[in-house]
Amino acid sequence: MTGPDSNERFHDFYAARFRDVSGFVRRRVSPSDASDVIAQTFTVAWRRFEHIPPPPEDRLWLFGVARRTIAEQRRARFRRFQLHQRLFEQVRPASFHADADPLLARVEIAMARLRPKDREVLRLVLWDDLTHAEAATILGCTPNAAELRFRRAQARVRNALATTSAPIDIPAVPASEWTTHP
Numbered sequence: 246m247t248g249p250d251s252n253e254r255f256h257d258f259y260a261a262r263f264r265d266v267s268g269f270v271r272r273r274v275s276p277s278d279a280s281d282v283i284a285q286t287f288t289v290a291w292r293r294f295e296h297i298p299p300p301p302e303d304r305l306w307l308f309g310v311a312r313r314t315i316a317e318q319r320r321a322r323f324r325r326f327q328l329h330q331r332l333f334e335q336v337r338p339a340s341f342h343a344d345a346d347p348l349l350a351r352v353e354i355a356m357a358r359l360r361p362k363d364r365e366v367l368r369l370v371l372w373d374d375l376t377h378a379e380a381a382t383i384l385g386c387t388p389n390a391a392e393l394r395f396r397r398a399q400a401r402v403r404n405a406l407a408t409t410s411a412p413i414d415i416p417a418v419p420a421s422e423w424t425t426h427p
Contacts, residue, residue, distance in 0.1 A: 251294070254294075255290075255291060255294055258290070258294070258297075258303070259287060259290075262303065262304060262307055263283075263287075265304055265307070265308075266283055266286055266287070266307050266308070266311055267279070267283055269307075269308050269311055270282045270283050270286070270311050270315070273312075273315055274315055274318070275381075275382055277382070278318065278382075281318070282311060282314050282315055282318060283311075285314045286307060286310050286311040286314050289310045289314070290307060290310065319385050322383070322385060323385065326365075326383055326384075330365075351406055352402070352406070354405075355401075355402045355405035355406050356402065358401070358405055359398055359401060359402070362384065362394060363394055363397065363398035363401065364398070365384065366380055366384065366391055366394045366395045366398055367395065367398050367399065367402065369383060369384070370395050377391045377392040377395060378391070380395070
């Protein structure tokens with residue numbers, strides 16, 4: 246696609262479909278990710294402009310591109326998350342080894358009994374000092390889901406630790422930090 250006429254046609258196309266694509270994307274991703282997904286969607290549209298079906302199918306075509314872009318973004322985020330986990334496991338400081346501290350051994354056993362998603366939300370909030378909203382972004386879920394997962398996981402660890410020898414205190418998140426919305 247080259248030339249002033251093509252640029253003008255794409256500009257008109259963009260202006261006509263931006264609101265639809267923006268709404269579609271913003272209902273599916275976090276506000277911080279929406280602009281990138283929209284930009285990538287229209288970048289694909291620019292490259293493939295001559296192959297876009299005529300209206301009204303053009304709208305559905307754009308939704309398909311946006312959907313695939315969102316899926317790829319989530320896969321990339323998950324791959325980064327997995328890499329982070331592998332690196333974390335490889336470079337854990339000696340203080341994280343259960344042999345060094347019996348209390349840590351109990352915590353690690355309790356953590357190992359959790360589902361991976363529950364374990365990760367605890368690590369993100371308590372160890373990496375992230376908010377529930379930040380953890381939700383990494384986990385690919387809503388802030389409310391991350392907060393609920395965190396609270397349930399925290400309760401499971403407390404219960405597991407309470408059933409083993411001497412109880413220990415797992416810090417509770419202050420009520421002032423419960424709110425996950427800005």
